[in-house]
Amino acid sequence: MILLRLTARSLWHRRTTALLTLLTIGVSVMLLLGVEKVRTETRTSFANTLSGTDLIVGARSGQIQLLLYSIFRMGDATSNISWQSYQLVAKHRQVAWTVPISLGDSHKGYRVLGTNQDYFKHYKYGNRIPLSFEQGRQFDALYDVVLGADVAEKLGYKLGSKVVVAHGIGNASFSKHEDKPFTVVGILERTGTPVDQTLHLSLEALEAIHIDWKAGVRIPGTNVSAEEAAKMQLQPKQITAFLVGVKSKVATFHLQRSINNYRKEPMLAILPGVALQQLWDMVGIAEKALMLVSALVVVAGLVGMLTVILTSLNERRRELAILRSVGARAWQILLLLTLESALLTLLGVGFGILLLYLGILLAQPVLASQIGVFIPLSALTFYQWQLLGVVVVCGTLTGLIPGYRAYRYSVADGMTIRV
Amino acid sequence: MQAAIELDNLRFGWTAETPLLSIERFKVDRDERLFLQGESGSGKSTLLNLVGGVLEPNAGEIRLLDMGLHSLSKTRRDAFRADHIGFIFQMFNLLPYLNVLDNVTLPCSFSRNRRDRAVLRDGSVEGAAQRLLGHLELNDPALLKRPVTELSMGQQQRVAVARALIGAPEILIADEPTSALDVSNRDRFISLLLQECEVLETTLLFVSHDPALRSHFDRVENLHHLNQTEANV
Numbered sequence: 001m002i003l004l005r006l007t008a009r010s011l012w013h014r015r016t017t018a019l020l021t022l023l024t025i026g027v028s029v030m031l032l033l034g035v036e037k038v039r040t041e042t043r044t045s046f047a048n049t050l051s052g053t054d055l056i057v058g059a060r061s062g063q064i065q066l067l068l069y070s071i072f073r074m075g076d077a078t079s080n081i082s083w084q085s086y087q088l089v090a091k092h093r094q095v096a097w098t099v100p101i102s103l104g105d106s107h108k109g110y111r112v113l114g115t116n117q118d119y120f121k122h123y124k125y126g127n128r129i130p131l132s133f134e135q136g137r138q139f140d141a142l143y144d145v146v147l148g149a150d151v152a153e154k155l156g157y158k159l160g161s162k163v164v165v166a167h168g169i170g171n172a173s174f175s176k177h178e179d180k181p182f183t184v185v186g187i188l189e190r191t192g193t194p195v196d197q198t199l200h201l202s203l204e205a206l207e208a209i210h211i212d213w214k215a216g217v218r219i220p221g222t223n224v225s226a227e228e229a230a231k232m233q234l235q236p237k238q239i240t241a242f243l244v245g246v247k248s249k250v251a252t253f254h255l256q257r258s259i260n261n262y263r264k265e266p267m268l269a270i271l272p273g274v275a276l277q278q279l280w281d282m283v284g285i286a287e288k289a290l291m292l293v294s295a296l297v298v299v300a301g302l303v304g305m306l307t308v309i310l311t312s313l314n315e316r317r318r319e320l321a322i323l324r325s326v327g328a329r330a331w332q333i334l335l336l337l338t339l340e341s342a343l344l345t346l347l348g349v350g351f352g353i354l355l356l357y358l359g360i361l362l363a364q365p366v367l368a369s370q371i372g373v374f375i376p377l378s379a380l381t382f383y384q385w386q387l388l389g390v391v392v393v394c395g396t397l398t399g400l401i402p403g404y405r406a407y408r409y410s411v412a413d414g415m416t417i418r419v
Numbered sequence: 420m421q422a423a424i425e426l427d428n429l430r431f432g433w434t435a436e437t438p439l440l441s442i443e444r445f446k447v448d449r450d451e452r453l454f455l456q457g458e459s460g461s462g463k464s465t466l467l468n469l470v471g472g473v474l475e476p477n478a479g480e481i482r483l484l485d486m487g488l489h490s491l492s493k494t495r496r497d498a499f500r501a502d503h504i505g506f507i508f509q510m511f512n513l514l515p516y517l518n519v520l521d522n523v524t525l526p527c528s529f530s531r532n533r534r535d536r537a538v539l540r541d542g543s544v545e546g547a548a549q550r551l552l553g554h555l556e557l558n559d560p561a562l563l564k565r566p567v568t569e570l571s572m573g574q575q576q577r578v579a580v581a582r583a584l585i586g587a588p589e590i591l592i593a594d595e596p597t598s599a600l601d602v603s604n605r606d607r608f609i610s611l612l613l614q615e616c617e618v619l620e621t622t623l624l625f626v627s628h629d630p631a632l633r634s635h636f637d638r639v640e641n642l643h644h645l646n647q648t649e650a651n652v
Contacts, residue, residue, distance in 0.1 A: 002528035006514075006517075009516045012516065319514060322513070322514055323514075324473065325471075325506040325508070325512070326506075326525045326526040326529060327497070327498075327500065327501025327502075327526050327528075327529030327530050328497075328501075329494060330493070330497070331494075332529075
C-alpha cells in the first residue's frame, strides 16, 4: 500500500512528463480499440443489413460485387437481368417471395431504389426485423417516394416534400428528371443499414421517368409529361437484381444451382451469408494489417514510457537511496518502479478508453453518413477487455526493466549514491 | 556496558587489491554519543553502508545490538536496519513529493516494530511525529502538511531528525548532517539532536569531517586512526 502511495505521489510530483506519457499510451490504446471497434461494428452492421433472404440474384458477375451493389449500394451492376427471367424465377414452385431491385439513379448523392411493395413486406434487417414507418406509408401512386431516415433528416424532407430524381449516381448530376417530380409519402424508421440512405420508389415510376430517355440522355425532340407517362405501359424490361425467399431451406441450394445453370440468360444466385463471409476473408488481411499497425503504435507508446522512466532514473537515485535508508528493501525498489509502469499503463488505458468514446461521439455522424456504419457507444467486448489486459501486462512487464536497473542501483548505492 | 555497534577485524575493499577499510576493533556502547571524525574520501559512507547492512565486509564481523549481521540474510539485514537504525544525511535527504508529516512517518511504513513502538508511546504514528517535531521546535500544525521543499535547510534537517527517531530506533547514524548549516543553526541543531537522543536513550554515531563539533560528544574517534589499511598506515 505504501509503495502504491509513494508511486502515485512521485508520479504527481513529475506530472508533466507523466501526463505526456499518459497521452502517448492513451492515444495508442484509443487507436487499438478504435480499429477493433470499427472492425467489429462494421461486421455487425454488414451482417445486420439483410436477414431472412435466402438468395440474391443478379447478372452474372462476382458474388461479392453482387452483394455490395444490391444490398450495400456500393459500386454498380455490370449489367441487368431481364424481366422475363425474373418472372420465371419468381413463379418457381419453391419460391415463396421475391423482391425486385432496380438501381442506377440518385438524389443529391443518395441512391434511388426502384422496387415494389413486397420490399416493405419481405425486406428484413437485424434479427429479422421488418421495415416500419416513422411517418406516412408505402408508395402507392406512381410518383410517390418513400425515404430512408437519413435522407429525410439530412435533407430536411417531410411528408409532402417534392423530390427530383437525377439520372446516374453522381453527387452533382446535371441530368435531372425535373419534369417528373416525386412526392414524399413515407419516411422509414431508422435501421442503421443502407436503407436509411435510400429513396424508394416503384419500378413503374423508374420506367416513367426514363420513358423519354435513352442511353443516359433525353431523346431529342421527345417530351413526355408526367401525366402522359402515367398512362403508358410501364412494365419494366430489366431490373438490377432481386431477393428471393424460398419455401423450404432445403430447396435453396437446388434453386441456386438451377439459376446459375440457366442457359437463356447468364445469372448469378448467391447465398448472402456465404458472400459476406467471402468478403470478410478478403478484407481480413487488411484488418490484420491495421491491427498490427495499431499494436505497433501501442508498443511505441510503451517504449516511450520506458524511455521516460529510464531517463528519470539517474536523477532519482537519491530518492531510491533515501527510501533504502528508511527501511525499503531492494525488492521493494524494484516493485516501486514496476508499479509506476503498471499505474501509468493502467491510467493510460483508462485515458485511451475515454478518448475512444469521445472519438466515437464525434465521428459517429460522419461514419454513419459517409460509410453507412453506425458505431454505437456500447460497452467494450470481452475481446477488447482482453486486448487491454494484454496492454496492461506488457506495460507492467516493461516496468521490470527500469525496476531491475533501480534494484541494481539501490544494491550498489545503498543509502548513499556512488557516482 | 553492552555494545550497540561492534566491529571486529573488519576488512572491505571494492576490489581485493585495493582495500578501503581495515578496522581491527571498534565499539560504540549503548546510549553513547560518539563523534567519528573522517576526511572526505576516507570511507565514511562505505562504513555506514557496512554498519547499515547494505554492504557486506570482505572479512571480519559486524554486530549490532549483539546481533551478528553476517548471520542474517540480505532481506533480514534490511529488516533489521529498518527496525533498529535511523539515518540522517547531509542534505536533500527528504522526499520532495511528500509533505512534512509523511516524510517523518515514512520509516513506520517499512518497519512494523517502529510503528508499534510509536503507537505504544504516542497513541498513533502521526502523534509520535507531532511530538518529535514539537521537541525539535517545529510546533506549527500548518507545517505538517507543507511540502518539505518549502522549508529552510535548518527546518529540513530537523524534519530528517524526527524521521530518523520516530519509532525509537536503538541506533542513530548521522552522516555530515550539519554540513549545509551555518554555525548558529549548526549548534542549535546538534543541541536538539543530543537532547532528543538523551530522552529516547538512543545510541548516536555522528560522522563528520568538522573537528569543531567534537566538544558536543561523549567520545571522539578518528576514522583515519581506526583504519589500518596500508594507504593509511
